[in-house]
Amino acid sequence: MKDWFKSGSPWIWMTAGAVSISLISVIGLLAMIAWRGLSYFWPADIYQFDVRQGDTQQVVIGEIYDREQVPSKRLLNMGVDLKGHQGETVERILVKTGNREYVDLDFRWILQTDINATEKKPGIAVFERSRNGNFYGFVEQVIKDGQPVDNEQLTVLIERAVDLADKAVDLQNGEIGSINYRLERIRLEQKSLELKGELTAEIIAQFEAEKEQLKEQYSVYEKELFQLRKALDRDEVVVRDMRDKLVTLRIADVLDVHFPNDMSTLDKTGRFFVQLGKFVTDDPREANTEGGVFPAIFGTVFMVMLMAVIVTPFGVIAAIYLHEYAAKNAVTKVIRIAVINLAGVPSIVYGVFGLGFFVYMAGGSIDQLFYPEALPNPTFGTPGVIWSALTLAILTLPVVIVSTEEGMSRIPSSLRQGSLALGATKAETLWRIIIPMASPAIMTGLILAVARAAGEVAPLMLVGVVKMAPTLPIDGNFPFVHVDRKFMHLGFHIYDVGFQSPNVEAARPLVYATAFLLVTVIIALNITAIGIRNHLREKYKSLEH
Incomplete structure (x- = not known):
């Protein structure tokens, strides 16, 4: 055993085990988020329940959202009649009934002991509407122009x-x-x-x-x-709902209709991709609990790209100064310590700084100098996408500086000396030799910066992100790119839907779906940056040899 420990094999196995556990954890987390999120778009079967509670008999039509076991003793202590049920637990079902304007809640728990019969009837229609959520019922009549x-x-x-x-x-x-x-x-x-x-x-x-x-x-x-x-x-549709009453719906309020109980597996698969496409391309509705997240996707990508354009030159210039020009004295040491400490500052502090310095000070000054005619309504003196990008650029600046410096330190000094010996100036050496060879390290810093910036939410709540942005930062009006506008963000969308939604049950699947989409967007941005980094690494590999 002593020889085995001295050989280092235990540490190899421990490292391999730690890496394996980490990979399994990450893959398992992503799989759970993907399953809980993507299953929301699968057309669920619609059931008709004959429910009897006390002397009341009613029909409930909806889709099964969740199931859970409840202890019988707890229900008996609450005075619930279990109708002679002898088991230790009772199953209860969460049913999404929709038809929001005719029922108190469009989600309800039903005890299995209260259900006399459950039937999956053909012909039940699911109407997706622009307001008041889904409507379930049987199509009785379609009216065209009266x-x-x-x-x-x-x-x-x-x-x-x-x-x-x-x-x-x-x-x-x-x-x-x-x-x-x-x-x-x-x-x-x-x-x-x-x-x-x-x-x-x-x-x-x-x-x-x-x-x-x-x-x-x-x-x-x-x-x-x-x-x-x-x-x-012009047009209407008459539907018989679960109260056995005829309801007339304006077709202008209906976005789509499908009959899940009559669909085959192939039909449901096609419907799944249609719903997924709508989620990615449509605007949100119903306090973000319905519809899509396209403005949030656009806002996230636009803000991250703007942040990358800002942070990269500043980070590279700072790294060049610290590594190539700054003297090895106390001032330089203080600057390096400050850069390292910046990486540990809580992100909400950056948000407060961005609000005070960028929005109120810089933005207010810009309004007074260039937009006095718009005052007292602010143009740049209010949170917007430009201030969000600048705030996150400062937040991720230490990552780019450290990564660029590490890349420059790996370049042999002989290359610098050879360039200078051939008559090149120091600036030419930096521009033609050092920066191109350090570009893979710069891209590594940018990848880390993008990964962190895309997931930040706390500072953005202060400097630009909102629950609902009526217009995108880009449109057909001059100057076409409006960096002063507020925007939507996938991270804030998750927070808003998960914690500020008036309909918690309806919002829960959207939290998983949006989280999985945010991870997908970050992975796509990182893969793009990694591809560019690998191309640069291959391009300048010959210089290293």
Whole structure:
């Protein structure tokens, strides 16, 4: 045993075991998140339960969300009638009933002892709506322009309504939004000239003529918008719900319909990918408990890329100074200690710093210098994506500095001396030899910075992220990229849905789905950076030899 320990084999096995446990833990965690999140998009079967509670008999239609065992003694102590049940536990089922406007809660627990019969009836429709969540029931009649038509036309009418709604939204956010933006710009330009004392009657007349022209265009688009909304109100569908009552739904409020009990496994697989695609590409609805997360995906990627553009040059310049130019004295030691300590500062402190320095001080100064006509409404003196990117750039700056310095320290001094001996200046040596060879290390620092920045939430809550951003930071209005706007973020979306949602049960699967999506986005960004790093490593490998 003594010889075996001296050989180092135990430490090899311990290291291998630790690595294996870590890999199993990470893979298991990702698998659990993926399963809990992706299963949300699988079309669940809809059941009809005949429930009797006391003297009340009712029918409940919904999908089974969860099951759990409850101790019988606890239920008996609460005065619950178990109808002669003799077991130690009683199963209860969490059923999503939907039909939010007609029931107190769209989730309810039902004891197995209260269920007289459970049946998976064919023909039960699941209506996905733009508000009030899902609606479950049997399609009784489809009405097109006031006249009953064949039920088979339901899907066609829904697709028509969705297409008209998309056109209305595009018109409102596109042409009408552009006109409103230009009218606001004219107002600000007029006020700016007024503050400078350069506003003349001729300029006012030009502004008024331009505004009149824009208002004429606005009325044309407004009429088109009203026509689209009127066309949306044409069709209806009559549904028999679980109360055995007929309910008329506006097809304009219906986004999709499917009949899960009538679908084959292949049909459900296709439906699964359709729902997954909607989750990635649609906007959120119903306080973020319904719909998709596209604005959050866009905001996360845009903010991280903007942060990477900011942090990389600053981190590389700081590392070059510390490694190539700074003298080995007490000041340099203090700077290095400060860089190391910065990496250990809690992220919320960076958020407070970003709010005080970037938003209030820098942003407020920019507003006073360049946007006085917009005051007291702030332009840059309010949280926005640019301040979030700068805050996270400072947060991840130590990672880039340390990684770049380590890469530069591995470059042999003979390369520097050879370059200088051939007549190159120190700046040319850095630009042509040192920085290209250290680029893989720079990319490593950037990978670590992106991984940390994409998952940060606490500082972003203070400097730019919001629950719901009506517009993206990029649109068709000049200057096209609006870094002063607030944005949505996948990390904050997880926090909001998981802890601020009014409907906890409906939000729970979305927490897992969004968490898995955030991990996927971070992995995609890292794989892209790793690919660039490997390309640079192969490109400059010959210089190392």
